[in-house]
Structure formats: C-alpha cells, structure tokens
Amino acid sequence: MDAIELTDISIDYGARRVIAHLSLRLERGSVMVITGQNGSGKSSLLRVFAGLQRPSSGHVHYIANGQNSLPADARQDIGWMAPDLMLYRELSACENLRFYADVRGLTLRDSALMALLDRVGLHGRGDDIVATYSSGMTHRLRYAYALLHRPSVLLLDEPSVMLDERGHTLLAEVVDAQRAAGITIIATNDPREQRFADTLVHLEGAA
C-alpha cells in the first residue's frame, strides 16, 4: 500500500455531525495519531478507514501501484484492532487465529503461529479457551488477529488500554515494525502513544 487518501469525509450520527469535511493523505511509512475527547469520532474514523462503516459523505481511497481501491476491496491489506473487537470466546487462541488464517486464504504454519503468539506475549497460552483470558490477554490476542496477515495498513484503536507496562513495549515494537511495512493509524488519548506520530490529528467533535 503506497498511500491512503481521505477526501472531504464527514460522519453524522442522526442530526449530530461528529466529523466535518476531513481531508488528508498518508504515505507509506508514516504514522498518524488521532486524538480527541470521548465521542469526538476517533473510533468511527478508524472504522471508516477499515471499511466497517460508511462515511456520511466523502471518500476513502487506498492507493497501491497507482491504482485506487475502496476500503472494502483492500481488506487483505488492513489490520484492525479495537477494544470492541471480539474473537470467538468458546475457541482457543490458536483455533481463532487458524480460523482467520483460513478465511483469509493464508497458510499458517505451527512455527509462525507460535512466533506470533510469542510476539504478542501469549506464549504457552495458545491452547487456552479465550473465555478464560483476562482482559489484557484478550487485548494481546487482538494484536495477533490484526498482525496475522502482515497488513500494510495497521489501524489501532486505543491500543494500550488494558495492557500492562510490557504491553506498552509490545505496542512500540509493533509500531516500529509497521513503519517499514506500511501505514499506521492510532486512535488514542494516551500521551505516550502520541510520540509515535508523524502526523497528529486532533478531533474537536464538529457539532
């Protein structure tokens, strides 16, 4: 993925306009951090980037090799994690990740799966049922879900919420690695995460 372009994006909830006429362009290798008070539209904007929500007006274009595509057509390039993202609680972490690898058409070797679980700090817990995980472990599994297919666009919504200090280190490693792989967009109000930003966007909440 070479770039993402937002053109005149507005997001409305009923009569309330949360984001008004936002336009920007992100290039490969860049990290954008979105801040703003609760209800200012950070998560909604990330869902628009992911193609999980349509903007009320405007367009998002993913640009690769000079070709434009819509988020819905670029999903193999998108990794998304958010506190409201849930994986199947009755399955183990390994079963979840194998399932998502299968539906994405990926071949996931045992060694790659173990390496991924290691990377997100779930070493030795891959066969445990997700329902038995703590909130922090569940959040680490969300990282594994987002990174499973080595996406070129990584969307992180409140990435360190529920994580301990080692979780912050994990986040820093993920963001560093993603600089080489593509584009990172983070929605957060944590000052420690704002230091990752090449581009900082503060949402005021339009009206």
Add this chain to the structure above:
Amino acid sequence: MSNKLLWRATKAVFVREMRSELRSRQALNAVALFAVCSIVAVSLGLGPLNRSAELPLIHAALLWIVLLFAAFTALSRVFVVEEEQRTAAALRLAAPPHAVYLGKLLFNLVLLSALTVLIALLAIVLLRMQVKAPSIFAVMLAAGALGLVSGTTLIAAIIARSSSRSALFAVLSFPLLIPMLVTAVRGTALALAGMGWDRCLAPVQTLLAYAVALFITSLFLFATVWED
C-alpha cells in the same frame, strides 16, 4: 477470489460454526427443547385422532408448523450471535462475504436436518403418524428443509443488527416461506398417505425449484446485506 480459496474459507466458517455449537450447544438445546415441547403439547392437546382421509393432511400440517417455528428459533442464531458477541466486525474484515453466507447456510442445513429427523421421529411416536411412503416422505422433508434454510439464512443476516430481531425475523420470513410451506404440507400429506412418485414428483420439484431460486437470490444479495 478463486473457487479453491472460496471453498477453503466456506469450510472454515462451517467448521467454526460446528465447533462453537458443539461446545456451547446453545442452538441445539434451545431447539430440541422447543421441538419436544411442541410435539408433546400437540399430542396431549389433540389426543388420539380418528383415522380419516384428512388425517395425513392434518399430520403434515402439524409437522411443518412445528418445523417452521423451530426453524425460526434456530436459524437466525448464526448471525444474531455474531452481533451479540461482537465478533461480526472481525469476521466482516477477514472473510469473503460469499464464504460467510455459504458456511453459515451449510451449518443451518445440518442443524435443520438434525431437527427435522428429531421432529419427524417424535411425530411418528407421539402423534402416531403413519408414513406409508417413507422414502418419498424423507425426500419431501429434505426438499422442504432446503427451502426453509435458503430463505431464512439471508433474512437472519438482514435482521441480525436490528433491536427487535425475533419479531422481524418472523415478519420477513413468513411471506417468503408461505408458498413453500403450502407445497411442503401437501406433498408430505401425499407421502404419508402412501402416494407414489407419479403424484409426489411435482411437489418435490416445486420445493427444489423454490429452494434453488431463494439460494441464488440470497447469494447475489448477501454481500450487500452483510457489508452495509
């Protein structure tokens, strides 16, 4: 997406549904209990029915009414659970829509087939329903179940994000399934009465044609319903 990848993703969705259901048994327990209660209530309420020319039609109607409401209880769960447990977004982002539809349709088909066998056996035992042409009866039930699943799986996806899901599911499914239901009742009555293929082939063909039409329409519409 190639057919091989689509099949692989479809199989993954189906296997995941089966695995989740076998671990939680939410749909199976709810529907099996509903089926047993319904048939027992009908058998107690009606008592022994007198043999008459109308008896196969009455038995067929009772059988399909119980099947229809059991299907309403069970078949919407595949999408409703995804929304309730907030797993839908992860699935939406990762899986091709057609694989989601086909995998969940297959799961619903397995679930309804098990349910149909259970309800038919209960009807034979508790309602003393006589089946004079068993193979035609089985084909009629299979064709009807196929139609029920084809029609209701798409509706389940439509209503999953609504707040009044149960009512909406019945309201939307009912008009879609009525023509199929009338044919299934009449065809099943013919099988119960021991009629041969010369009389029963037409309802089977109608049911299969209806199921295929609903399946193809659903396949075309599903991506829009799932993504929006």
